[in-house]
Amino acid sequence: MTQKQDPIRKEPWPYTGFGVNLIGEEEMAEVREVIESQSLFRFYGPDPRNKVDAFEREFAEYVGTEQALGVSSGTAAVHLGVCACGIGPGEEVIVPPVTFIANISPVLLCGGVPVFADVDAETLNLDPDSVREAVTPRTKAIVPVHLLGFPADMDGLREVAEEEDLYLIEDSSHAHGAEYGGEKVGSLGDIACFSLQLNKMITSGEGGVVTTDDYELYDNAIRYHDHGNNRLSKEKGGPLGTNYRMSELQGAVALAQARKLDRIVEIVNSNARYVNERVEGMGLIPRKVISGSSPVHYQIIFRIPESLNTSAEELAGLVRDEGVPAGLVYGGNPAYQLDLFTKRETINRAGWPFTSPLNEFGPPRPCPVLEEALKMTLALPNSTNYTSKELEDMVAAVETALRSI
Numbered sequence: 001m002t003q004k005q006d007p008i009r010k011e012p013w014p015y016t017g018f019g020v021n022l023i024g025e026e027e028m029a030e031v032r033e034v035i036e037s038q039s040l041f042r043f044y045g046p047d048p049r050n051k052v053d054a055f056e057r058e059f060a061e062y063v064g065t066e067q068a069l070g071v072s073s074g075t076a077a078v079h080l081g082v083c084a085c086g087i088g089p090g091e092e093v094i095v096p097p098v099t100f101i102a103n104i105s106p107v108l109l110c111g112g113v114p115v116f117a118d119v120d121a122e123t124l125n126l127d128p129d130s131v132r133e134a135v136t137p138r139t140k141a142i143v144p145v146h147l148l149g150f151p152a153d154m155d156g157l158r159e160v161a162e163e164e165d166l167y168l169i170e171d172s173s174h175a176h177g178a179e180y181g182g183e184k185v186g187s188l189g190d191i192a193c194f195s196l197q198l199n200k201m202i203t204s205g206e207g208g209v210v211t212t213d214d215y216e217l218y219d220n221a222i223r224y225h226d227h228g229n230n231r232l233s234k235e236k237g238g239p240l241g242t243n244y245r246m247s248e249l250q251g252a253v254a255l256a257q258a259r260k261l262d263r264i265v266e267i268v269n270s271n272a273r274y275v276n277e278r279v280e281g282m283g284l285i286p287r288k289v290i291s292g293s294s295p296v297h298y299q300i301i302f303r304i305p306e307s308l309n310t311s312a313e314e315l316a317g318l319v320r321d322e323g324v325p326a327g328l329v330y331g332g333n334p335a336y337q338l339d340l341f342t343k344r345e346t347i348n349r350a351g352w353p354f355t356s357p358l359n360e361f362g363p364p365r366p367c368p369v370l371e372e373a374l375k376m377t378l379a380l381p382n383s384t385n386y387t388s389k390e391l392e393d394m395v396a397a398v399e400t401a402l403r404s405i
Contacts, residue, residue, distance in 0.1 A: 008400055009323025009393045016325065016381040017199045022260050023253075030252035040248050042070075044231035052251030056209075059258055063186040065211040067218040070246035070254065071225055074173045074195020077208030079106035080244060081191045082141070084210075084220035085167040087112045090358040091140040093169075096126050097334045097367040098374065099145050102195075103171055104335060107143075108346075111353045113360065115139070116336050118367040120153070122288035122303065124329065124377065127369070128156030134365060135160070141167035146175035146185050148329070148379075149201075149298035153290055154180050154188045169193070173208075176201040177265040179294040186211045191221070196250070201264055201296060202257035204250040265296050267384045271391060272297030275380065278395040282402050283308055284378065300380040300394075301329065303373075310405045312378045318401035324394050325381050332374045336364035 034040060034051060042052040052070045060068035071077050087093055089111035095104050097116040107114045118130035126144050142161055144152040154170075161168045170189035172178070178185045186192040191214065194200075196207030210221050222230050226245055228238035246254075276286045284302035289295055304312055312328050319326035339345055341364055344354040354361050380394060 007321060007323040008396045011323075013323065013325055014383070014385045014390065016383045016385065017203070020198070020203070021383075021385045022264060023203075023257070026256040026259070027253050030256045031249060034248045034252045037248075042245060042248050042251060050251075051248050051255050052246050055251045055255040055258060058255065059209055060211060062258065062261070063184045063192075063211050065187045065192075066213045067211065067215070069210040069218065069221055069225065070251055071208045071210060071244040072246055072250070073206050073244070074193065074197055074200070074208040075102040075106070076225070076244035077173075077193035077195065077210050078102055078143075078169075078171060079109060080210050080221040080224050081169040081193045082106045082110050082112070082143075083224045084191055084212075084217040085141050085169060086220075087140055089353065089356055090138060092136060092138045094126075094131050094134050094139060094142045095335075096143070096145050096147065097336055097364075097370050098124055098147065098330055099171075099335055100173075100330075101335065101338065101340070102173075103143055103145055105340075108340075108353055111356060111359070112140075113138070113353075116334075116365050116367055118365075118369045119373065120288075121369050121373045123150060123153070123290060124148075124287070124301075124370070124373060125150065125152035126157060128153055128160055130367075130369075131157060132160050132163075135164050135166070138360070139164065139166060141169050143169045143171055144189070145171040145173075146178060148287075148301060149175045149178055149296035150287060151175065151178050151180040151185055151290060151293040151295060158188075167191070173197075173200060174298040175296055177261050178296045180290070181292050187213070190214055191217045196254055196257075201268075201298070202254065202261050204246075204254040204257065207246055207250045207254055264384055268297050268382050269295075271382050271386055272300045274391050275300050275394055279398050282399055284398070284402075297382050299329075300382050302378045302380075304376045304378060306376075308402070308405065310402075311375055313375070314405070315378055315398075315401055318404055319378075319380075319397045322393075322397035322400055324397035326397075327379050329374060329377050329379050334367060334370055334374070336367070 168189035170192035173195035287301040316326040
């Protein structure tokens with residue numbers, strides 16, 4: 001019997017969150033100023049000490065939009081984007097079938113109907129042709145996600161949106177710093193959403209941002225995020241809203257992190273280039289980059305050709321056996337297979353909005369391209385934490401795994 005060789009990686013793999021090893025004195029200094037001010041709440045108005053204000057100004061300038069609104073989470077940002085566009089009962093929003101639930105649940109929370117469209121097999125982002133097929137007279141918006149840091153086909157999606165008079169709600173939560181057509185993501189739709197959760201490109205632990213050039217949408221977002229008020233214009237009272245305000249402590253960390261974003265992008269993209277170049281020579285196919293776009297490698301993704309006679313699930317397991325994390329994109333599961341859709345479970349016993357007489361909930365549209373692509377797509381982690389040792393171990397683990405097939 002052949003004795004099992006020791007795994008490539010014997011020591012524990014480092015934490016894989018983005019940016020965490022770049023949190024340091026800059027964040028401490030900004031937070032210290034907030035603590036010393038004795039004011040942790042974000043007061044609105046001109047005050048040079050206001051960290052959320054400063055973060056919003058600098059982030060809007062970085063992205064290239066007129067407005068940015070700091071909020072309490074990325075989910076809140078998506079919810080505000082959907083609310084700002086006036087999505088309500090009886091209306092449909094086209095969403096990707098491979099994404100986090102936070103791109104979908106806000107549509108349901110507004111009483112609307114998420115409709116899934118298929119993806120491009122090589123990019124895993126929404127396919128404009130499939131989106132066009134999914135449009136009905138009830139459709140009001142499209143939510144493209146720049147999945148795992150790679151810009152979606154915004155020209156194609158914008159064309160559909162303009163033809164059908166739909167809002168384009170851009171989710172850039174994985175893609176801070178990515179570009180499409182020479183412009184930063186977050187400036188390409190009617191309104192855009194970012195997350196600042198711990199594992200995102202920049203973080204404030206929890207937090208989010210809404211960006212837009214449309215003042216009416218901005219006014220809607222700022223009102224919904226503060227109980228119907230717009231404190232910037234001193235107008236109180238208005239539509240039903242909630243509390244998605246960002247605190248000064250979040251704003252302080254986000255401000256320092258945003259100033260490091262280009263450096264973070266440089267590091268994770270350098271990691272990915274190294275791994276891509278090495279692993280591509282083993283037969284795996286790096287994820288397709290749309291012409292004219294510049295991604296950020298939130299994860300390192302490979303397509304497995306049929307000639308290798310393996311699946312992503314098998315290959316990921318073999319890589320993990322070597323002590324290196326690996327998996328399938330979102331576990332290889334389309335979003336429409338979640339219990340939320342198969343069982344239509346909601347917090348309220350009435351089952352709203354699935355049971356609303358205003359809505360038409362049929363079975364999810366099939367997305368066969370996605371389902372096949374997920375079976376053949378390997379996901380490796382990426383982080384600013386990695387040294388050359390982690391990158392070498394990652395490459396060696398993939399090489400060893402492929403040899404054992």
